Amino acid sequence: MAESSRKGFAHVPERISGLVDLAYNLWWSWNPAVKMVFKQLNPIAWSESVHNPVRMLHELPEETLIAASKNSLYLRHYDIVMSRFRHELETRDSWFAARTSFDRNLTIAYFSAEYGLQHSLPFYAGGLGFLAGDHLKESSDLGLPLVAVGFMYSEGYLHQHIGADGWQENIRELLNRDAAPIKRVMYNHDNQLVAKIPFIDPPIYVAVWRVDVGNIPLILLDTDIKENDPSNRLISYRLYTGDNELRLRQEIVLGIGGSYVLDVLGIRPSIVHLNEGHPAFALLERIREQVAEKVSFEEASKRVRDTTLFTTHTPVPAGHDKFPHVLMDKYFNHYYPLLGIDRSTFLQMGHSPTDQQGLFNMTAFALKMSAFRNGVSKKHGEVARAMWRPLWPDLPEDKVPITHITNGVHVPTWLDPKMELLLNQYFSPSCPRWLDHHDSPLIWEMISEVPDEELWLVHAQLKRKLVNRIREFKRRKWVGEGADPVNVITGGSLLDPSALTIGFARRFSTYKRADLIFYDIERLRKIVNNRWKPVQFVFAGKAHPADDEGKRLIQKVYKYAHQQDFGGRIAFVEDYGEQMAQYLVHGVDIWLNNPVPPMEACGTSGMKASLNGVLHMSIPDGWWIEGYNGTNGWSFGNNFSGNPQDRDRHDAMQLYDLLEHEVVPLYYTVSDDGLPHMWVKKMKEAIRTTAHQFSSRRMLKDYVRMGYGPALEAAALYPKK
Numbered sequence: 001m002a003e004s005s006r007k008g009f010a011h012v013p014e015r016i017s018g019l020v021d022l023a024y025n026l027w028w029s030w031n032p033a034v035k036m037v038f039k040q041l042n043p044i045a046w047s048e049s050v051h052n053p054v055r056m057l058h059e060l061p062e063e064t065l066i067a068a069s070k071n072s073l074y075l076r077h078y079d080i081v082m083s084r085f086r087h088e089l090e091t092r093d094s095w096f097a098a099r100t101s102f103d104r105n106l107t108i109a110y111f112s113a114e115y116g117l118q119h120s121l122p123f124y125a126g127g128l129g130f131l132a133g134d135h136l137k138e139s140s141d142l143g144l145p146l147v148a149v150g151f152m153y154s155e156g157y158l159h160q161h162i163g164a165d166g167w168q169e170n171i172r173e174l175l176n177r178d179a180a181p182i183k184r185v186m187y188n189h190d191n192q193l194v195a196k197i198p199f200i201d202p203p204i205y206v207a208v209w210r211v212d213v214g215n216i217p218l219i220l221l222d223t224d225i226k227e228n229d230p231s232n233r234l235i236s237y238r239l240y241t242g243d244n245e246l247r248l249r250q251e252i253v254l255g256i257g258g259s260y261v262l263d264v265l266g267i268r269p270s271i272v273h274l275n276e277g278h279p280a281f282a283l284l285e286r287i288r289e290q291v292a293e294k295v296s297f298e299e300a301s302k303r304v305r306d307t308t309l310f311t312t313h314t315p316v317p318a319g320h321d322k323f324p325h326v327l328m329d330k331y332f333n334h335y336y337p338l339l340g341i342d343r344s345t346f347l348q349m350g351h352s353p354t355d356q357q358g359l360f361n362m363t364a365f366a367l368k369m370s371a372f373r374n375g376v377s378k379k380h381g382e383v384a385r386a387m388w389r390p391l392w393p394d395l396p397e398d399k400v401p402i403t404h405i406t407n408g409v410h411v412p413t414w415l416d417p418k419m420e421l422l423l424n425q426y427f428s429p430s431c432p433r434w435l436d437h438h439d440s441p442l443i444w445e446m447i448s449e450v451p452d453e454e455l456w457l458v459h460a461q462l463k464r465k466l467v468n469r470i471r472e473f474k475r476r477k478w479v480g481e482g483a484d485p486v487n488v489i490t491g492g493s494l495l496d497p498s499a500l501t502i503g504f505a506r507r508f509s510t511y512k513r514a515d516l517i518f519y520d521i522e523r524l525r526k527i528v529n530n531r532w533k534p535v536q537f538v539f540a541g542k543a544h545p546a547d548d549e550g551k552r553l554i555q556k557v558y559k560y561a562h563q564q565d566f567g568g569r570i571a572f573v574e575d576y577g578e579q580m581a582q583y584l585v586h587g588v589d590i591w592l593n594n595p596v597p598p599m600e601a602c603g604t605s606g607m608k609a610s611l612n613g614v615l616h617m618s619i620p621d622g623w624w625i626e627g628y629n630g631t632n633g634w635s636f637g638n639n640f641s642g643n644p645q646d647r648d649r650h651d652a653m654q655l656y657d658l659l660e661h662e663v664v665p666l667y668y669t670v671s672d673d674g675l676p677h678m679w680v681k682k683m684k685e686a687i688r689t690t691a692h693q694f695s696s697r698r699m700l701k702d703y704v705r706m707g708y709g710p711a712l713e714a715a716a717l718y719p720k721k
């Protein structure tokens with residue numbers, strides 16, 4: 001794959017020109033020592049670039065770079081990092097290589113509509129994206145032969161501003177492609193590769209970009225190009241449009257376009273993994289390619305099914321795309337004959353007995369056409385089996401062929417670097433490369449060797465960093481944009497780094513119940529305003545632009561943040577994204593999670609928090625059913641058996657009880673040495689029991705063992721193109 005010669009870096013001296021390669025590979029982002037080679041060039045410029053080395057290198061004056069290229073201390077660090085980088089890219093002795101017996105070129109193609117990798121790439125809306133991003137990083141660490149496909153969104157998801165009335169506003173901001181770590185894929189020296197989506201009428205063109213995630217290439221499709229008419233340019237403009245036809249066209253581009261582009265690039269996937277139903281049309285294109293080579297439809301679809309994995313992510317009904325047959329006809333009338341089938345067989349593939357007639361259901365289609373299907377936690381596996389049982393009417397529910405692999409998070413990305421340094425001090429004498437074995441429970445037993453005061457000190461630093469960061473953000477808004485003082489206060493400028501701090505940050509979907517804690521305002525007020533044991537809440541998150549219910553929830557939280565008698569102890573932080581997530585999951589004391597069960601298929605933000613000793617306080621749903629052991633955090637909202645409309649009351653009462661009788665007293669019980677030893681004990685228990693199990697390393701190994709392995713074996717039986 002030829003890539004663009006990157007213009008704009010002529011001022012980087014030859015001696016340190018490797019910085020440009022490093023900047024264009026996100027590998028730097030999960031290696032703190034590597035981050036430092038950028039930061040050391042100029043810490044202020046690093047901060048002003050919002051930790052985006054491509055932008056920073058563009059902007060740094062030549063003198064700074066020349067000085068660095070002559071500084072022997074800097075060069076020593078640079079050389080070490082570059083040699084690690086080259087080794088990382090060249091290494092062949094990975095975990096995957098060591099365990100696999102396959103001796104030929106294998107490729108796993110991974111398709112997802114969103115990727116959460118780093119904040120300079122706004123290609124995500126929430127958890128699904130971060131799961132995909134962490135999947136790629138971990139695949140690189142384990143040496144999986146994976147190629148990923150996604151979208152180059154011009155505008156990303158949305159940039160959130162909260163108006164004076166608490167209503168979410170969207171600030172439009174286009175991605176500056178020249179300042180982002182993305183590269184054009186070229187087809188000759190001067191021209192970016194542009195492909196026409198096969199057999200789809202009216203025609204759609206995509207330009208091809210690439211992001212390097214360690215060893216994993218992520219191929220991005222871009223329709224916002226001059227070859228397309230204005231309506232087609234919109235296809236990759238932003239994530240998840242509310243317009244059903246535009247959405248269908250997005251999914252055509254992702255699935256069919258994505259498969260076709262891989263083919264043009266000479267990449268022939270042995271197996272395909274569909275992350276959620278959005279990219280499922282990829283299966284059609286795989287079948288079509290084989291039918292074009294005279295394989296029958298039946299045989300081609302069997303081969304495709306045997307070599308496809310599908311992960312479903314949500315029990316929320318609106319999370320499953322369905323397209324009316326009239327729309328399917330409009331786009332596929334030239335396409336389905338190429339599969340060697342008639343219209344009704346074609347539409348039948350997307351039929352689900354759970355729908356009314358006349359809809360093509362992407363999840364049903366993906367479930368029927370994949371050999372390996374999974375939900376994303378043990379509980380979600382059960383929920384998915386019950387939900388999709390109508391597709392297998394002859395089987396009892398527990399035999400419905402959908403299993404589960406519980407999600408995990410990429411430890412090097414989500415473990416705070418200061419916390420990592422601390423653990424390193426106590427782990428590395430017994431196991432110098434402990435981070436390479438972080439999915440082993442034994443490693444984390446060593447947490448007991450970390451002295452309480454040191455763990456507490458690091459935690460307190462991270463909390464101060466969070467509070468400072470939030471205040472500084474508001475201060476700048478006030479100074480720079482003349483933000484309203486009330487907005488400055490609701491945004492968190494009165495937060496107190498010594499108060500018990502509870503974080504609630506995630507997408508504002510109704511089922512996540514961001515307003516649960518406000519069920520009984522008087523009771524909450526007493527908890528928050530306890531003179532000697534104050535409690536503060538930090539909220540953050542975006543509502544889908546078409547979701548007015550979600551926006552009303554934000555408005556409600558914002559209204560309480562406004563109220564003088566909460567004393568600025570309830571804050572709503574605008575524009576939640578990867579960077580604020582890092583501050584929050586490292587820096588609060590408690591991570592609150594209160595969805596309506598069983599709607600949270602898994603949840604991952606609580607895993608990021610627990611890994612850093614931030615205690616998870618959650619409804620028993622998603623991963624927490626597997627994660628909670630009675631002492632590593634808290635569970636509330638248990639044993640509910642009334643009418644659904646009474647659920648909020650029940651859960652809120654348990655939450656208040658827990659805070660009043662257990663959590664707040666525990667936090668404020670300090671020994672003579674000034675430390676809350678019982679709290680720190682719980683922090684250690686959280687780290688010890690969750691870090692390994694809810695890592696993306698454990699998750700990826702599960703995918704290889706249960707899904708990729710068998711599918712690769714099946715692929716070996718079929719002729720390879």
Ligand SMILES: *Cc1c(COP(=O)(O)O)cnc(C)c1O
Binds near residue numbers: 130506581608
């Ligand atoms: C991890 C993460 C999420 C996912 O949160 P859930 O707990 O799954 O809702 C969403 N947004 C950001 C920015 C994240 O880092």
